[in-house]
Amino acid sequence: MTEPRSSTPGAVDREIPSSLNQLYQEVILDHYRKPRNKGHLDEATHAITMNNPLCGDVIELMLRVEGGSIVEARFLGRGCSISLASASMLTGRVRGRSLDQALELSGKFTHLLHGDEALLSDDDLGDLRTLAGVSKFPVRIKCALLAWNCLEELGDGTDEDRGPA
Amino acid sequence: MAETAEMTDTMRATGVPASERSSAPGGRRDPGEASDDGGWDLAAIRAQFPILSREVNGHPLAYLDNAASSQQPLRVLNRVERYLRREHANVHRGVHRLSAEATEAYEGARRAVATHAGTTDPAEIVFTRGTTEAVNLVASSWGDAFIAEGDEIVLTKMEHHSNLVPWQLLARRTGCSLRFVDVTPGGTLDLDDFDRLLGKRTRLVACTHVSNSLGTVNPVREIVDRAHAAGALTLIDGAQAAPHMLTDVAKTGCDFYAFSSHKMCGPTGVGALWARRELLEEMPPYQGGGEMISEVKLEGSSWAKVPHKFEAGTPNISGVVGFGEAARFLADLGSEAIEAHEGALKRAALERLDEIEGLRLYGPREERTAVFSFTYGDIHPHDLSTILDQRGIAIRAGHHCNQPLMDHYGISATARASFYFYNSPREIDALCDGLALAAEVFGGIA
Numbered sequence A: 001m002t003e004p005r006s007s008t009p010g011a012v013d014r015e016i017p018s019s020l021n022q023l024y025q026e027v028i029l030d031h032y033r034k035p036r037n038k039g040h041l042d043e044a045t046h047a048i049t050m051n052n053p054l055c056g057d058v059i060e061l062m063l064r065v066e067g068g069s070i071v072e073a074r075f076l077g078r079g080c081s082i083s084l085a086s087a088s089m090l091t092g093r094v095r096g097r098s099l100d101q102a103l104e105l106s107g108k109f110t111h112l113l114h115g116d117e118a119l120l121s122d123d124d125l126g127d128l129r130t131l132a133g134v135s136k137f138p139v140r141i142k143c144a145l146l147a148w149n150c151l152e153e154l155g156d157g158t159d160e161d162r163g164p165a
Numbered sequence B: 001m002a003e004t005a006e007m008t009d010t011m012r013a014t015g016v017p018a019s020e021r022s023s024a025p026g027g028r029r030d031p032g033e034a035s036d037d038g039g040w041d042l043a044a045i046r047a048q049f050p051i052l053s054r055e056v057n058g059h060p061l062a063y064l065d066n067a068a069s070s071q072q073p074l075r076v077l078n079r080v081e082r083y084l085r086r087e088h089a090n091v092h093r094g095v096h097r098l099s100a101e102a103t104e105a106y107e108g109a110r111r112a113v114a115t116h117a118g119t120t121d122p123a124e125i126v127f128t129r130g131t132t133e134a135v136n137l138v139a140s141s142w143g144d145a146f147i148a149e150g151d152e153i154v155l156t157k158m159e160h161h162s163n164l165v166p167w168q169l170l171a172r173r174t175g176c177s178l179r180f181v182d183v184t185p186g187g188t189l190d191l192d193d194f195d196r197l198l199g200k201r202t203r204l205v206a207c208t209h210v211s212n213s214l215g216t217v218n219p220v221r222e223i224v225d226r227a228h229a230a231g232a233l234t235l236i237d238g239a240q241a242a243p244h245m246l247t248d249v250a251k252t253g254c255d256f257y258a259f260s261s262h263k264m265c266g267p268t269g270v271g272a273l274w275a276r277r278e279l280l281e282e283m284p285p286y287q288g289g290g291e292m293i294s295e296v297k298l299e300g301s302s303w304a305k306v307p308h309k310f311e312a313g314t315p316n317i318s319g320v321v322g323f324g325e326a327a328r329f330l331a332d333l334g335s336e337a338i339e340a341h342e343g344a345l346k347r348a349a350l351e352r353l354d355e356i357e358g359l360r361l362y363g364p365r366e367e368r369t370a371v372f373s374f375t376y377g378d379i380h381p382h383d384l385s386t387i388l389d390q391r392g393i394a395i396r397a398g399h400h401c402n403q404p405l406m407d408h409y410g411i412s413a414t415a416r417a418s419f420y421f422y423n424s425p426r427e428i429d430a431l432c433d434g435l436a437l438a439a440e441v442f443g444g445i446a
Helices: A018-023 A026-033 A081-093 A099-113 A117-121 A123-136 A138-155 B009-014 B042-047 B074-087 B097-117 B131-146 B165-174 B191-197 B220-229 B277-282 B317-333 B335-354 B381-389 B403-409 B425-441
Strands: A046-052 A057-066 A069-078 B125-128 B152-156 B177-181 B202-208 B233-237 B256-260 B271-275 B293-297 B300-303 B359-362 B371-376 B396-398 B414-418
Touching (some): A018 A123, A026 A123, A046 A138, A069 A081, A099 A123, A099 A138, A117 A123, A123 A138, B074 B097, B097 B271, B125 B131, B131 B165, B131 B202, B165 B177, B177 B191, B271 B277, B317 B335, B335 B359, B335 B371, B335 B425, B381 B396, B381 B425
Parallel strands (some): B202 B233, B233 B256
Antiparallel strands (some): A046 A057, B256 B271, B359 B371, B396 B414
């Protein structure tokens, strides 16, 4: 592991450790402050709310699935930059996929967060790769996965849930 | 990982910067240091806590999560080790030498904890697993025996979940109802609302002494007097008070007082319930087993005298021994000295945090401890905590087991920096510098 040390004597206080720069990339802060697809989805065929009981963060994920593919995804919730940016990116990234394909993406993203660096060159993950810095902060992985846990829950038992296709 | 775990002798000698000593040369504007006098040798005190010499992520540890759990001094660590190495046996059972020594260590701890609680009768101290179990003990034993459908229990909206959920369970068992005293925008209890809630059905008022997230010091004597005037008993959750102030239960006038060892320099997994002796005597046992009996027959048993009636099974002996040593340690430091140093830290921290634009501090200005819950612009508390941790600063982020209070303020979480007597003015600087770093990482405060 690289050592994130700001060791310049006298200049320590203003220097952002590289681990933090990797964690809080501009793309992530942009998604946090200007989340995409945030709002209620009136015609959702799938919806679920999950929380992280340890910290109180909450994400509601809503999908509209038509003809077997996700045509729209939105979310509501409150949380840290990592959980909200991840939710925002999820809603953009799953559109046009079947639930199974979305779950496949979820699997890849989970591996990325656990440090699988080969996935950094996987274009299928798109912007989600900017969250790879979370792997250096194990306690924050659950933040990045909150929205994806919603997706996984929706993906289970899809047969009865698939709704009006 | 990035931490340097072990303290070396060199670090022990050099681990405390000169700036932390009360005789530090001038030149830095630091209100905390200026008032940090009265013979309080911070360097010597910090040297008694090995963990405080640690580095985290290449920076000296600034441990500001004391409201969650405090650190243990060598004196407690050594006492527990000596007990385990030389004195361990089961208590109150054997005739042999070790059992006698273990029993003496255990009961000696009870006397020390009783003194800390301000009672002259050690039998009024029941050892538990912590504050949570102490509250559960009262809810189960006293509650099941004396609470019935239609009775009311008055709580407040600033209770820790541990002084809320046990009463919700009791309400479910008995059909009693719970009422909640409102919290003012300034973070204090609304005593007018309290008066309105008190009535002839009120059986118990259960209230925290010091709020774990706001730092509010509640007017316990006043609350107890009003509750008693209404004919109700009182339980005070002292988890956040016992570490910081002389907990004179006679002065509060309450009927039950619960507190934990690990927030007052002792080990985890142990705490105490203080209760008036006559209450303990009329309460049924909490759990059944060994230790708590007088005589057991197949058709029924009789109970041991208090407090043993409430201590079924082999207790956490080494934990209790450490708890007792922690109480003695605090007594030797002196609660006035502790309060003076913490007061200086509190005033210095308030002054510094007030200067930070975009920082919103929760809780009152007066009658508070050095526990600071805050939000900072739109930076989520988790993100603050991660960024501060990179500077070796340990704070807590979340709802602090205070979800109803967070709802009251319309937020889901706060960052919380909580100080203890071993913290230094330098650590206030580190916190403020860390917050500046967070603003930089986020490209400004929105």
